[in-house]
Amino acid sequence: MSLHHPSSAASMSDRPVRTRFAPSPTGLLHIGSARAALFNWLYARKHGGTFILRVEDTDHSRNTREAEQVIFDGLHWLGLDWDEGPLKGGSYGPYYQSERNRIYEEYLARLEKNGHLYEDHGAIRFRSPREKVLVDDLVCGKIEFDLTNPITHPDITLRRPDGSWIFHFVNVVDDIEMEISHVIRGEDHLSNTPKHLELYRALRADPPHFAHTPLILNRDGSKMSKRDKGVNLGLYPEEGYAPEALRNYLCLLGWSPKDNREILDIGEITQLFELNHINRRGAAFDPDKCFWMNGQYLLQMDLARYAELAIPFLQKAGLHWEKWEYLERVLSIVKPKIKLLADLPDWVRPFFTDDFPFEEVAVEKYLTTPEAKKNLATLAKALAEVDRWEASFVETALKATATALGVKTGDLVHPARVAVSGRSIGAGLYETFEVLGKEKTLQRLIKQV
DSSP: OEEEOOTTOHHHHTSOOEEEEOOOOSSSOBHHHHHHHHHHHHHHHHTTOEEEEOBOOOOTTTOOHHHHHHHHHHHHHHTOOOSBBTTTBOTTOOOBGGGOHHHHHHHHHHHHHTTOEEEETTEEEEOOOOOEEEEEETTTEEEEEEOOOTTTSOOOEEEOTTSOBOHHHHHHHHHHHTTOOEEEEEGGGGGGHHHHHHHHHHTTOOOOEEEEEOOEEOTTSOBOOTTSTTOBTTHHHHHTOOHHHHHHHHHTTTBOOSSSOOOOOHHHHHHHOOGGGBOSSOEEOOHHHHHHHHHHHHHHSOHHHHHHHHHHHHHHTTOOOSOHHHHHHHHHHHGGGOSSGGGHHHHHHHHHOSOOOOOHHHHHHHTSSHHHHHHHHHHHHHHTTOSSOSHHHHHHHHHHHHHHHTOOTHHHHHHHHHHHHSOSSOSOHHHHHHHHOHHHHHHHHHHTO
């Protein structure tokens, strides 16, 4: 006899869409877990459904409140708002497994009453019906699992001797109780699914649709571990990634809009997202591609959103400004140069304080010779005569000075940039002069003569 997963059954198609993300608060939020949350969120939003956050915190030895907060913070940062769960409530709670013990007891008693359980050295085990189980997966297709051999597929434990619950049991019970319609999770759970289907059948409950997504791999094809670069979602906010950029990149790890586009806003992705567009093969995580996409997002971002993301980094660096208009002007000229917002304070510090570092190599190269000092003095004198302190007029004056001195424009541009910013590279020099203002620009040029 074969147990079939009725993924196309009428009873399933009539259910409202309810997806869930069910992490364990044991440490970092893995990039693969974040993508699982994203795919569940997208599917719920696409179909006008409900996205649920459920915390699987039955492992008391490993779970911490700090790790729980990491999950909340990570989802909030990515913009994945949940409709039911911790901090939100809902009609299907509690949303912590540690608070659902009474429910598990009731379901265990139901299995025991119908003869599906037995005790084994203090543990409670589920007696497999020993059948072939057909999983009709929305991503992987139809796969038959042979569970007839107790040697290769032993009966699963539902409860340990110490009374704690096993994932397989509570996961199924919670999905039944919360009326989950679609379980979208990593392919590493695919082998668990036939065991779960046996439990659904024993509990006389309709199973949800299953969709197992490809694993996120390193570029060499190996599975990402906690030690691999890019695996910890919490590092991306610290390094200055825009959440919308990382969210976009995560969508492309296993899913494609089928038109070779890569940069799409979340509204469009939501409209296009379908489970049958998820690739079957593993998705390689490319840190360089992710970095590139972040740079593209920052470059194209409107200034108001850019400032919203930038301000926490500036404040953390102790930088202050009096007028919002000045901050906007500073950000607008450095924006094309910034690939990570964590780098922003070093680029803009000279706009907010006279206490900024000088690059030793740049000073040695551009500011130490008598000729460089003479040229800067001449430039400062010429700029002092500029009436309209705007980038175009400043540029005209500098180029005219270079011609009068018989030197290349770069022979003035490079020393002037180091003199006013301490850096050999930066925002456009003429725009930098304009934003700094005439008085401060001349002070810094003359200081190096």
